[in-house]
Amino acid sequence: MKIERIELQQLHMPLRFRFETSFGSTVMKDLLLVSVYGEGGVGHAECVAMPDPYYNEETTETAWHMMERFLVPKLFANPIETPEDVDRLFAPVRRNNMAKAVLEGAIWDLYSKQKGISLAKALGGEKSVIDVGISIGIEPTVGQVLDKVERHLGEGYKKIKVKIKPGFDVEVIRSIRERFGDDVPLMADANSAYTMEHLDVMKELDQYGLIMIEQPLAHDDIIDHAKLQKELRTPICLDESIHSVEDARKAIELGSCKIINIKVGRVGGLTESKRIHDFCQAHDIPVWCGGMIESGVGRAHNIAITTLPNFTIPGDTAASSRYWEEDIVEPGVELVAPGQMAVPDRHGIGFTVNPRAVGKYVIRSVNFRP
Incomplete structure (x- = not known):
């Protein structure tokens, strides 16, 4: 080349x-x-x-x-x-x-x-359609979060991720469950905002049937996450703590998590993402693809890696039109069915x-x- x-x-x-x-x-x-x-x-x-x-x-x-x-x-x-x-x-x-x-x-x-060939095929993916979820940020009021949850459920997104932080956590999750019921596929993302001193908050969240709590503790921690996971029924998902397949191995061996979020940029590329995917698949740890508010170019790469078989949880690759008045790719990265995106079969990223x-x-x- x-x-x-x-x-x-x-x-x-x-x-x-x-x-x-x-x-x-x-x-x-x-x-x-x-x-x-x-x-x-x-x-x-x-x-x-x-x-x-x-x-x-x-x-x-x-x-x-x-x-x-x-x-x-x-x-x-x-x-x-x-x-x-x-x-x-x-x-x-x-x-x-x-x-x-x-x-x-x-x-x-x-x-x-x-x-x-398509990027998905080059990576070894076989899916023609992927399920996707939505990420909802911290809003000024719980009511505004509820309005967004309602809208995105109406659009058919397969997973609702809600950002939380100390003081904006239990009430928002409880309110979502009270309004929309226990069947909504719901998770909370803490972005490392908590410590073990917040164990009571984590245990309160534990009663709401969440798919996962993502990276509740420090960005570089796998020790305290293992202690916390022993206290919770809800799976902990690691994000910021995982930079390589070696990080994933250590976290899994320690029992620090039951799910791993693979972000291509965070782990250094598609090759390392595949390694982490393969290791997690061999150890029965499901993975999913997180988002970083990408343009259509980054979303195309996320779609491609998500075609690998152990990406069993809907990722954060929502439609571009949610974020941008005009994206930088054609065609736009949009849903083809409620909560689903088609995997391009054109050569490369497909956009x-x-x-x-x-x-x-x-x-x-x-x-x-x-």
Whole structure:
């Protein structure tokens, strides 16, 4: 595979609404779009790093620096035959997983296009349709959360994820159950907002039949999560704590979780995502694909990885129109049936990047050549 040019663009895309989590709120998505050109084709991927180091240690600025200073030069200086070569090439660079993932993802897209197959097929996926859920942020009132739950249930989403934080947790979950009943597939996402001192809150949440409580404790913890899981019937799902298949192995062996959320950017790419998927499948740990408020490019990669068989829980890949007035891909990433998305069968990610739309949002760009 000959890489002839790599284009890095920074975009500012305004969200249709404010999205709040326990660590902050977002109204403008700051994203990096990477395009890798070679042998007449182009592959695209999206870096999911945020402008501030609150979800993890990376930011859009650090990811840009890592690509420019270290990762892109490695790609030009070494032969690349398959996307797995990129994973091995980047292995000596510690962490910086989101910077690694976006370059590897663009090469996965280019590779699958050159092979004349979809990205899903290149990864080994076989599904033609995937189930998807919705993520609802922290709102000023419980009533506003209930209104959003009602609307998204009407749209047929297969899982309702609600963000929680101390002081905005038990009441909102209880209110959802009282209004919509016990059959709604409901989960709570804490984004590391709690400690073991909140055990009483966790035990209150435990009575509401949740699918899972996601990452209740520290972003780098697997020890206290194991202690907490022993106290709860509700499965704990780990997100921020899992950066590699080794992290997954240790967490599973310790009993720190019963479910794992695989985010391609967080774990360093599609190759590592497959490894984690395979390990979890072998140990009867279901997985699902979390979201990072991606544009259609990132959503396309999420759809592709979700076609692997152990992705048995609906992910966060909701319709683009929920977030954007205009996405940067054509066609839009939209539901084809209530709570379902079709897996593209076109080559690569299956969506075309719209340069006019990109031009509306781009604030910085650079091209790298060998």
